[in-house]
Amino acid sequence: MKDVKYVIGVDLGGTNTVFGVVDDKGKIYDERKIKTKDYPSFDDFVAAGCGCIKSVSEKVGGIDNICAIGIGAPNGNCYSGCIELAPNLPWKGIVPIADSFNKFLHIPVVLTNDANAAAIGEMMFGVAKGMKNFIEITLGTGVGSGIVINDELVSGHDGFAGELGHVIMVRGDEGRMCGCGRKGCLETYCSASGMVRTAKELLSNSTKDSLLRKKSPDMIESKDIYDAAVQGDELAKQIFEFTGDMLGKACADFAAFSSPEAFVFFGGVTNAGDMIMEPIKQSYEKNVFPVYKNKAKFLVSELNGKNAAVLGAAALGFKLIS
Amino acid sequence: MKDVKYVIGVDLGGTNTVFGVVDDKGKIYDERKIKTKDYPSFDDFVAAGCGCIKSVSEKVGGIDNICAIGIGAPNGNCYSGCIELAPNLPWKGIVPIADSFNKFLHIPVVLTNDANAAAIGEMMFGVAKGMKNFIEITLGTGVGSGIVINDELVSGHDGFAGELGHVIMVRGDEGRMCGCGRKGCLETYCSASGMVRTAKELLSNSTKDSLLRKKSPDMIESKDIYDAAVQGDELAKQIFEFTGDMLGKACADFAAFSSPEAFVFFGGVTNAGDMIMEPIKQSYEKNVFPVYKNKAKFLVSELNGKNAAVLGAAALGFKLIS
Numbered sequence: 001m002k003d004v005k006y007v008i009g010v011d012l013g014g015t016n017t018v019f020g021v022v023d024d025k026g027k028i029y030d031e032r033k034i035k036t037k038d039y040p041s042f043d044d045f046v047a048a049g050c051g052c053i054k055s056v057s058e059k060v061g062g063i064d065n066i067c068a069i070g071i072g073a074p075n076g077n078c079y080s081g082c083i084e085l086a087p088n089l090p091w092k093g094i095v096p097i098a099d100s101f102n103k104f105l106h107i108p109v110v111l112t113n114d115a116n117a118a119a120i121g122e123m124m125f126g127v128a129k130g131m132k133n134f135i136e137i138t139l140g141t142g143v144g145s146g147i148v149i150n151d152e153l154v155s156g157h158d159g160f161a162g163e164l165g166h167v168i169m170v171r172g173d174e175g176r177m178c179g180c181g182r183k184g185c186l187e188t189y190c191s192a193s194g195m196v197r198t199a200k201e202l203l204s205n206s207t208k209d210s211l212l213r214k215k216s217p218d219m220i221e222s223k224d225i226y227d228a229a230v231q232g233d234e235l236a237k238q239i240f241e242f243t244g245d246m247l248g249k250a251c252a253d254f255a256a257f258s259s260p261e262a263f264v265f266f267g268g269v270t271n272a273g274d275m276i277m278e279p280i281k282q283s284y285e286k287n288v289f290p291v292y293k294n295k296a297k298f299l300v301s302e303l304n305g306k307n308a309a310v311l312g313a314a315a316l317g318f319k320l321i322s
Numbered sequence: 323m324k325d326v327k328y329v330i331g332v333d334l335g336g337t338n339t340v341f342g343v344v345d346d347k348g349k350i351y352d353e354r355k356i357k358t359k360d361y362p363s364f365d366d367f368v369a370a371g372c373g374c375i376k377s378v379s380e381k382v383g384g385i386d387n388i389c390a391i392g393i394g395a396p397n398g399n400c401y402s403g404c405i406e407l408a409p410n411l412p413w414k415g416i417v418p419i420a421d422s423f424n425k426f427l428h429i430p431v432v433l434t435n436d437a438n439a440a441a442i443g444e445m446m447f448g449v450a451k452g453m454k455n456f457i458e459i460t461l462g463t464g465v466g467s468g469i470v471i472n473d474e475l476v477s478g479h480d481g482f483a484g485e486l487g488h489v490i491m492v493r494g495d496e497g498r499m500c501g502c503g504r505k506g507c508l509e510t511y512c513s514a515s516g517m518v519r520t521a522k523e524l525l526s527n528s529t530k531d532s533l534l535r536k537k538s539p540d541m542i543e544s545k546d547i548y549d550a551a552v553q554g555d556e557l558a559k560q561i562f563e564f565t566g567d568m569l570g571k572a573c574a575d576f577a578a579f580s581s582p583e584a585f586v587f588f589g590g591v592t593n594a595g596d597m598i599m600e601p602i603k604q605s606y607e608k609n610v611f612p613v614y615k616n617k618a619k620f621l622v623s624e625l626n627g628k629n630a631a632v633l634g635a636a637a638l639g640f641k642l643i644s
Contacts, residue, residue, distance in 0.1 A: 147579065
């Protein structure tokens, strides 16, 4: 009988892939990192990955003590165990990553996309502990989401459910152009880069004084908006209010779908704390269908700043064997 | 050992309440109807209801052969078993309907709202048989919805999830005023009465010839729009196209949430067949996030015209004991 179970959490990203060995309290015992782009051949990537997994497992008594492998990857499909058509990874088409690791290591492997992994991580190790209905919204370069309903991740019929960054917030031609080819998606407004677009719009549509004018508009990053807002810059604060207002309206629509106990926000943008969370809450309560008023919690992830993606992937592995 | 199981399905509405005894193939053996408004006292209603249940049970060998009671009612909360603040029922506040029937009959009772009951009915007896992920959209006086994810009804944290008639389709002041106190809700455009509003708008904003001009605008019903469209009336066809376009856009957003296998449409409006279903499909495929394209089915309920609400409530009862 094993008292402590260990799982490998794999955070597979466009730049790096991190392999961590994790216990069921969320303690990471060891980690190895490889550069994803160094492996244009998928087979070579799997071989290197297996090496990393064996190596980190040494810290917990070797590979025989590993119960499962959880992988969070862009375009990861939980049903097929394949990464499908991921634009930012070196392997084109559909790659059977779960089967490949399982073939070499003979350990159960489970795959999902990064935002879903974050939600499962939040459920096992973060602020959503014990919750059966919540929505995790990741605010990064894009806006991602992981939805938990009735204690289960929502993957949908095709394994690709939960793309809340791509609900349409502004219909018609006024909507901002999105990388997905459509207009008006939530992520064009509320991702870190969406906030920068808002900054540029506000700066060019007014002559209002702002610390943000110290930089050339093309050099502004979301961090600059935060720094300016902290110093009391009105225009920067207005950007947070606009972003929060839009997120609150979006969450009001999401409530009509699954009426979650909580909305959990993850990612660098949440470092702004109340500056972003207060406008979200206020807009939500103002815009939500009356029956849902004053019911949902608005929380910041507890995994921010930790190795959230590895923990999320590991949590997925624990869920597989539970 | 009972070979055939029987369940009581209760369709509790503002006007009538129907009690039916149903087997697991969806055959209704007997029905009794009472006028809901005749019972301003909730206790009297329960007493009369118990009488109806005993009476219909005679057809299948008496109350001892009844395994469960399923109730579909407006504002029915599946968690509490209570009807909460239903504006169109005679009982104010919160009434513990599941407990009340259980107390008298000692049979397990399960409650949900009418649209959820329709979804469960569709899953057991209709076009959604065998589906684990689908969304039922009811187009009636309002727009209701029942969402099934991972083989389970979505009730949310508070029991009131699945109000897709109240996602906002037109933001800001141009949105049509909704009965819920907000503006731009899907149901203000796509319910039967929403279609009548569209008719009035189109008639007053143009001088286009139309069969609908034969009636005073205040007398137009959704059936008139259908009748005119069938006769080739351009303005009436335009109303179906506008309605379908809006529903398709809404479904595109719903796909980003749960990526269902199918959207199932229920209610009188679907009698228009392709006239409404084709614009929905076309708009959906045009507007949906690329990864979901050409995946979802668009189906008309198979329970239309049957006693759908009784069957749905009964299906809920069967699900309880399964």
